[in-house]
Amino acid sequence: MTTKTQITAPGEAPANTGVAVIQVQDLRHQYDTRVALDGVTFDVRAGEIFGLLGPNGSGKTTMFRILSTLMLPTGGRAVINGLDVATNPNGVRREIGVVFQAPSIDVKLTAEENLRHIGHLYGLRGQALADRIREMLSRVALSDRARDYAETFSGGMQRRLEIAKGLLHRPTVLLLDEPTTGLDPGARRDLWQYLQVLRDQGITIIVTTHLMEEAERCDRLAILSLGRLVALGTPAELRHEIGGDVILLEAKDPESLAHHIEQRFGIEAAVLDGKVRLEREGGHRFVTEVVEAFPGEIDALSISKPTLEDVFIHRTGHRFWTENETGKTDEGSTTKKKNKNQHG
Numbered sequence: 001m002t003t004k005t006q007i008t009a010p011g012e013a014p015a016n017t018g019v020a021v022i023q024v025q026d027l028r029h030q031y032d033t034r035v036a037l038d039g040v041t042f043d044v045r046a047g048e049i050f051g052l053l054g055p056n057g058s059g060k061t062t063m064f065r066i067l068s069t070l071m072l073p074t075g076g077r078a079v080i081n082g083l084d085v086a087t088n089p090n091g092v093r094r095e096i097g098v099v100f101q102a103p104s105i106d107v108k109l110t111a112e113e114n115l116r117h118i119g120h121l122y123g124l125r126g127q128a129l130a131d132r133i134r135e136m137l138s139r140v141a142l143s144d145r146a147r148d149y150a151e152t153f154s155g156g157m158q159r160r161l162e163i164a165k166g167l168l169h170r171p172t173v174l175l176l177d178e179p180t181t182g183l184d185p186g187a188r189r190d191l192w193q194y195l196q197v198l199r200d201q202g203i204t205i206i207v208t209t210h211l212m213e214e215a216e217r218c219d220r221l222a223i224l225s226l227g228r229l230v231a232l233g234t235p236a237e238l239r240h241e242i243g244g245d246v247i248l249l250e251a252k253d254p255e256s257l258a259h260h261i262e263q264r265f266g267i268e269a270a271v272l273d274g275k276v277r278l279e280r281e282g283g284h285r286f287v288t289e290v291v292e293a294f295p296g297e298i299d300a301l302s303i304s305k306p307t308l309e310d311v312f313i314h315r316t317g318h319r320f321w322t323e324n325e326t327g328k329t330d331e332g333s334t335t336k337k338k339n340k341n342q343h344g
Helices: 060-067 089-095 111-121 126-139 155-167 185-200 235-240 254-265 283-293 308-316
Strands: 020-031 034-045 049-053 075-080 096-099 173-177 204-209 220-225 228-233 245-251 270-272 275-280 298-304
Touching (some): 034 075, 034 220, 049 185, 096 155, 111 155, 126 155, 155 173, 155 185, 185 204, 220 235, 220 308, 228 235, 235 308, 254 283, 275 283, 275 308
Parallel strands (some): 034 228, 049 204, 049 220, 096 173
Antiparallel strands (some): 020 034, 020 075, 245 298, 270 275
8 A cells, every 4th residue: 555665856845646755664763672663664645644543652653753853763764855854854844844732832922923933943034924924824714813812712723823833934744743632523623624725735744643533534544553553544445454344242251252153153253342343244144143143142232334443453453442551652651551462
């Protein structure tokens, strides 16, 4: 599903033709003895919303920090518009806009003042800066609030102002780390609609998220688990690989039931969170056979179409969130109990 790596000339923004704007090649990072990224490779094409999906400790925040030039990888390479993030960070910073998870606007300043301050950091002055501020406020639908203090804005409006700051120097790539954190559902929906507008205007966007419903809005996804890339493709492609319905069976002895199903029907049955999980075409017909084969053993059942979490389970053998995964960030956090699949 990956595109062939094609390094563009430094500073050149490829047209929206499927050419890779970002190339991540065998990227590795380690904190002391803990592996945060373990040989991750993917490309991001021009003019798409690309999602980095994973639970806490998956490596997505480390990846974001490397791409935003805040951290050097311990191995591999990341290239944005032909510029290596490790050897030419200043060049990369001219190509990218960054919106961090933690708010960075000054709520005691007006929207206009926030943008003027960041413009000065980029060396913009005078009429050129004034014109750029007007353009960016119009772009994020805040022109009528230009002279209002940011503390009077809703959470969604403050997030749009953050994006205006990230776009002020007209980057070709926008990086957003968990951009909807703290937003209500309406503001979250509005933000994603705006990101799609930016995408349609030719901006290449990378979003980190741990929310399945947000991942569904991305054009393509890289799903990370314990520092490794476990799936790559469009949401529809990834769901399609399940190839059927997802069946969950509740029983007093799920381990025994799973074993009996495997013996009787010759299919794989896994026990997750005390339930027997199966993947099967024509699930509604198959459960009738199972119930008839094991009368009295099944207490309850459910049948559903595959989700991205099902893809994660299919690729890793464990749920997206488990009680053993209690890390707060990718950087140096520890878990109370070590997951059997975890390394480092």
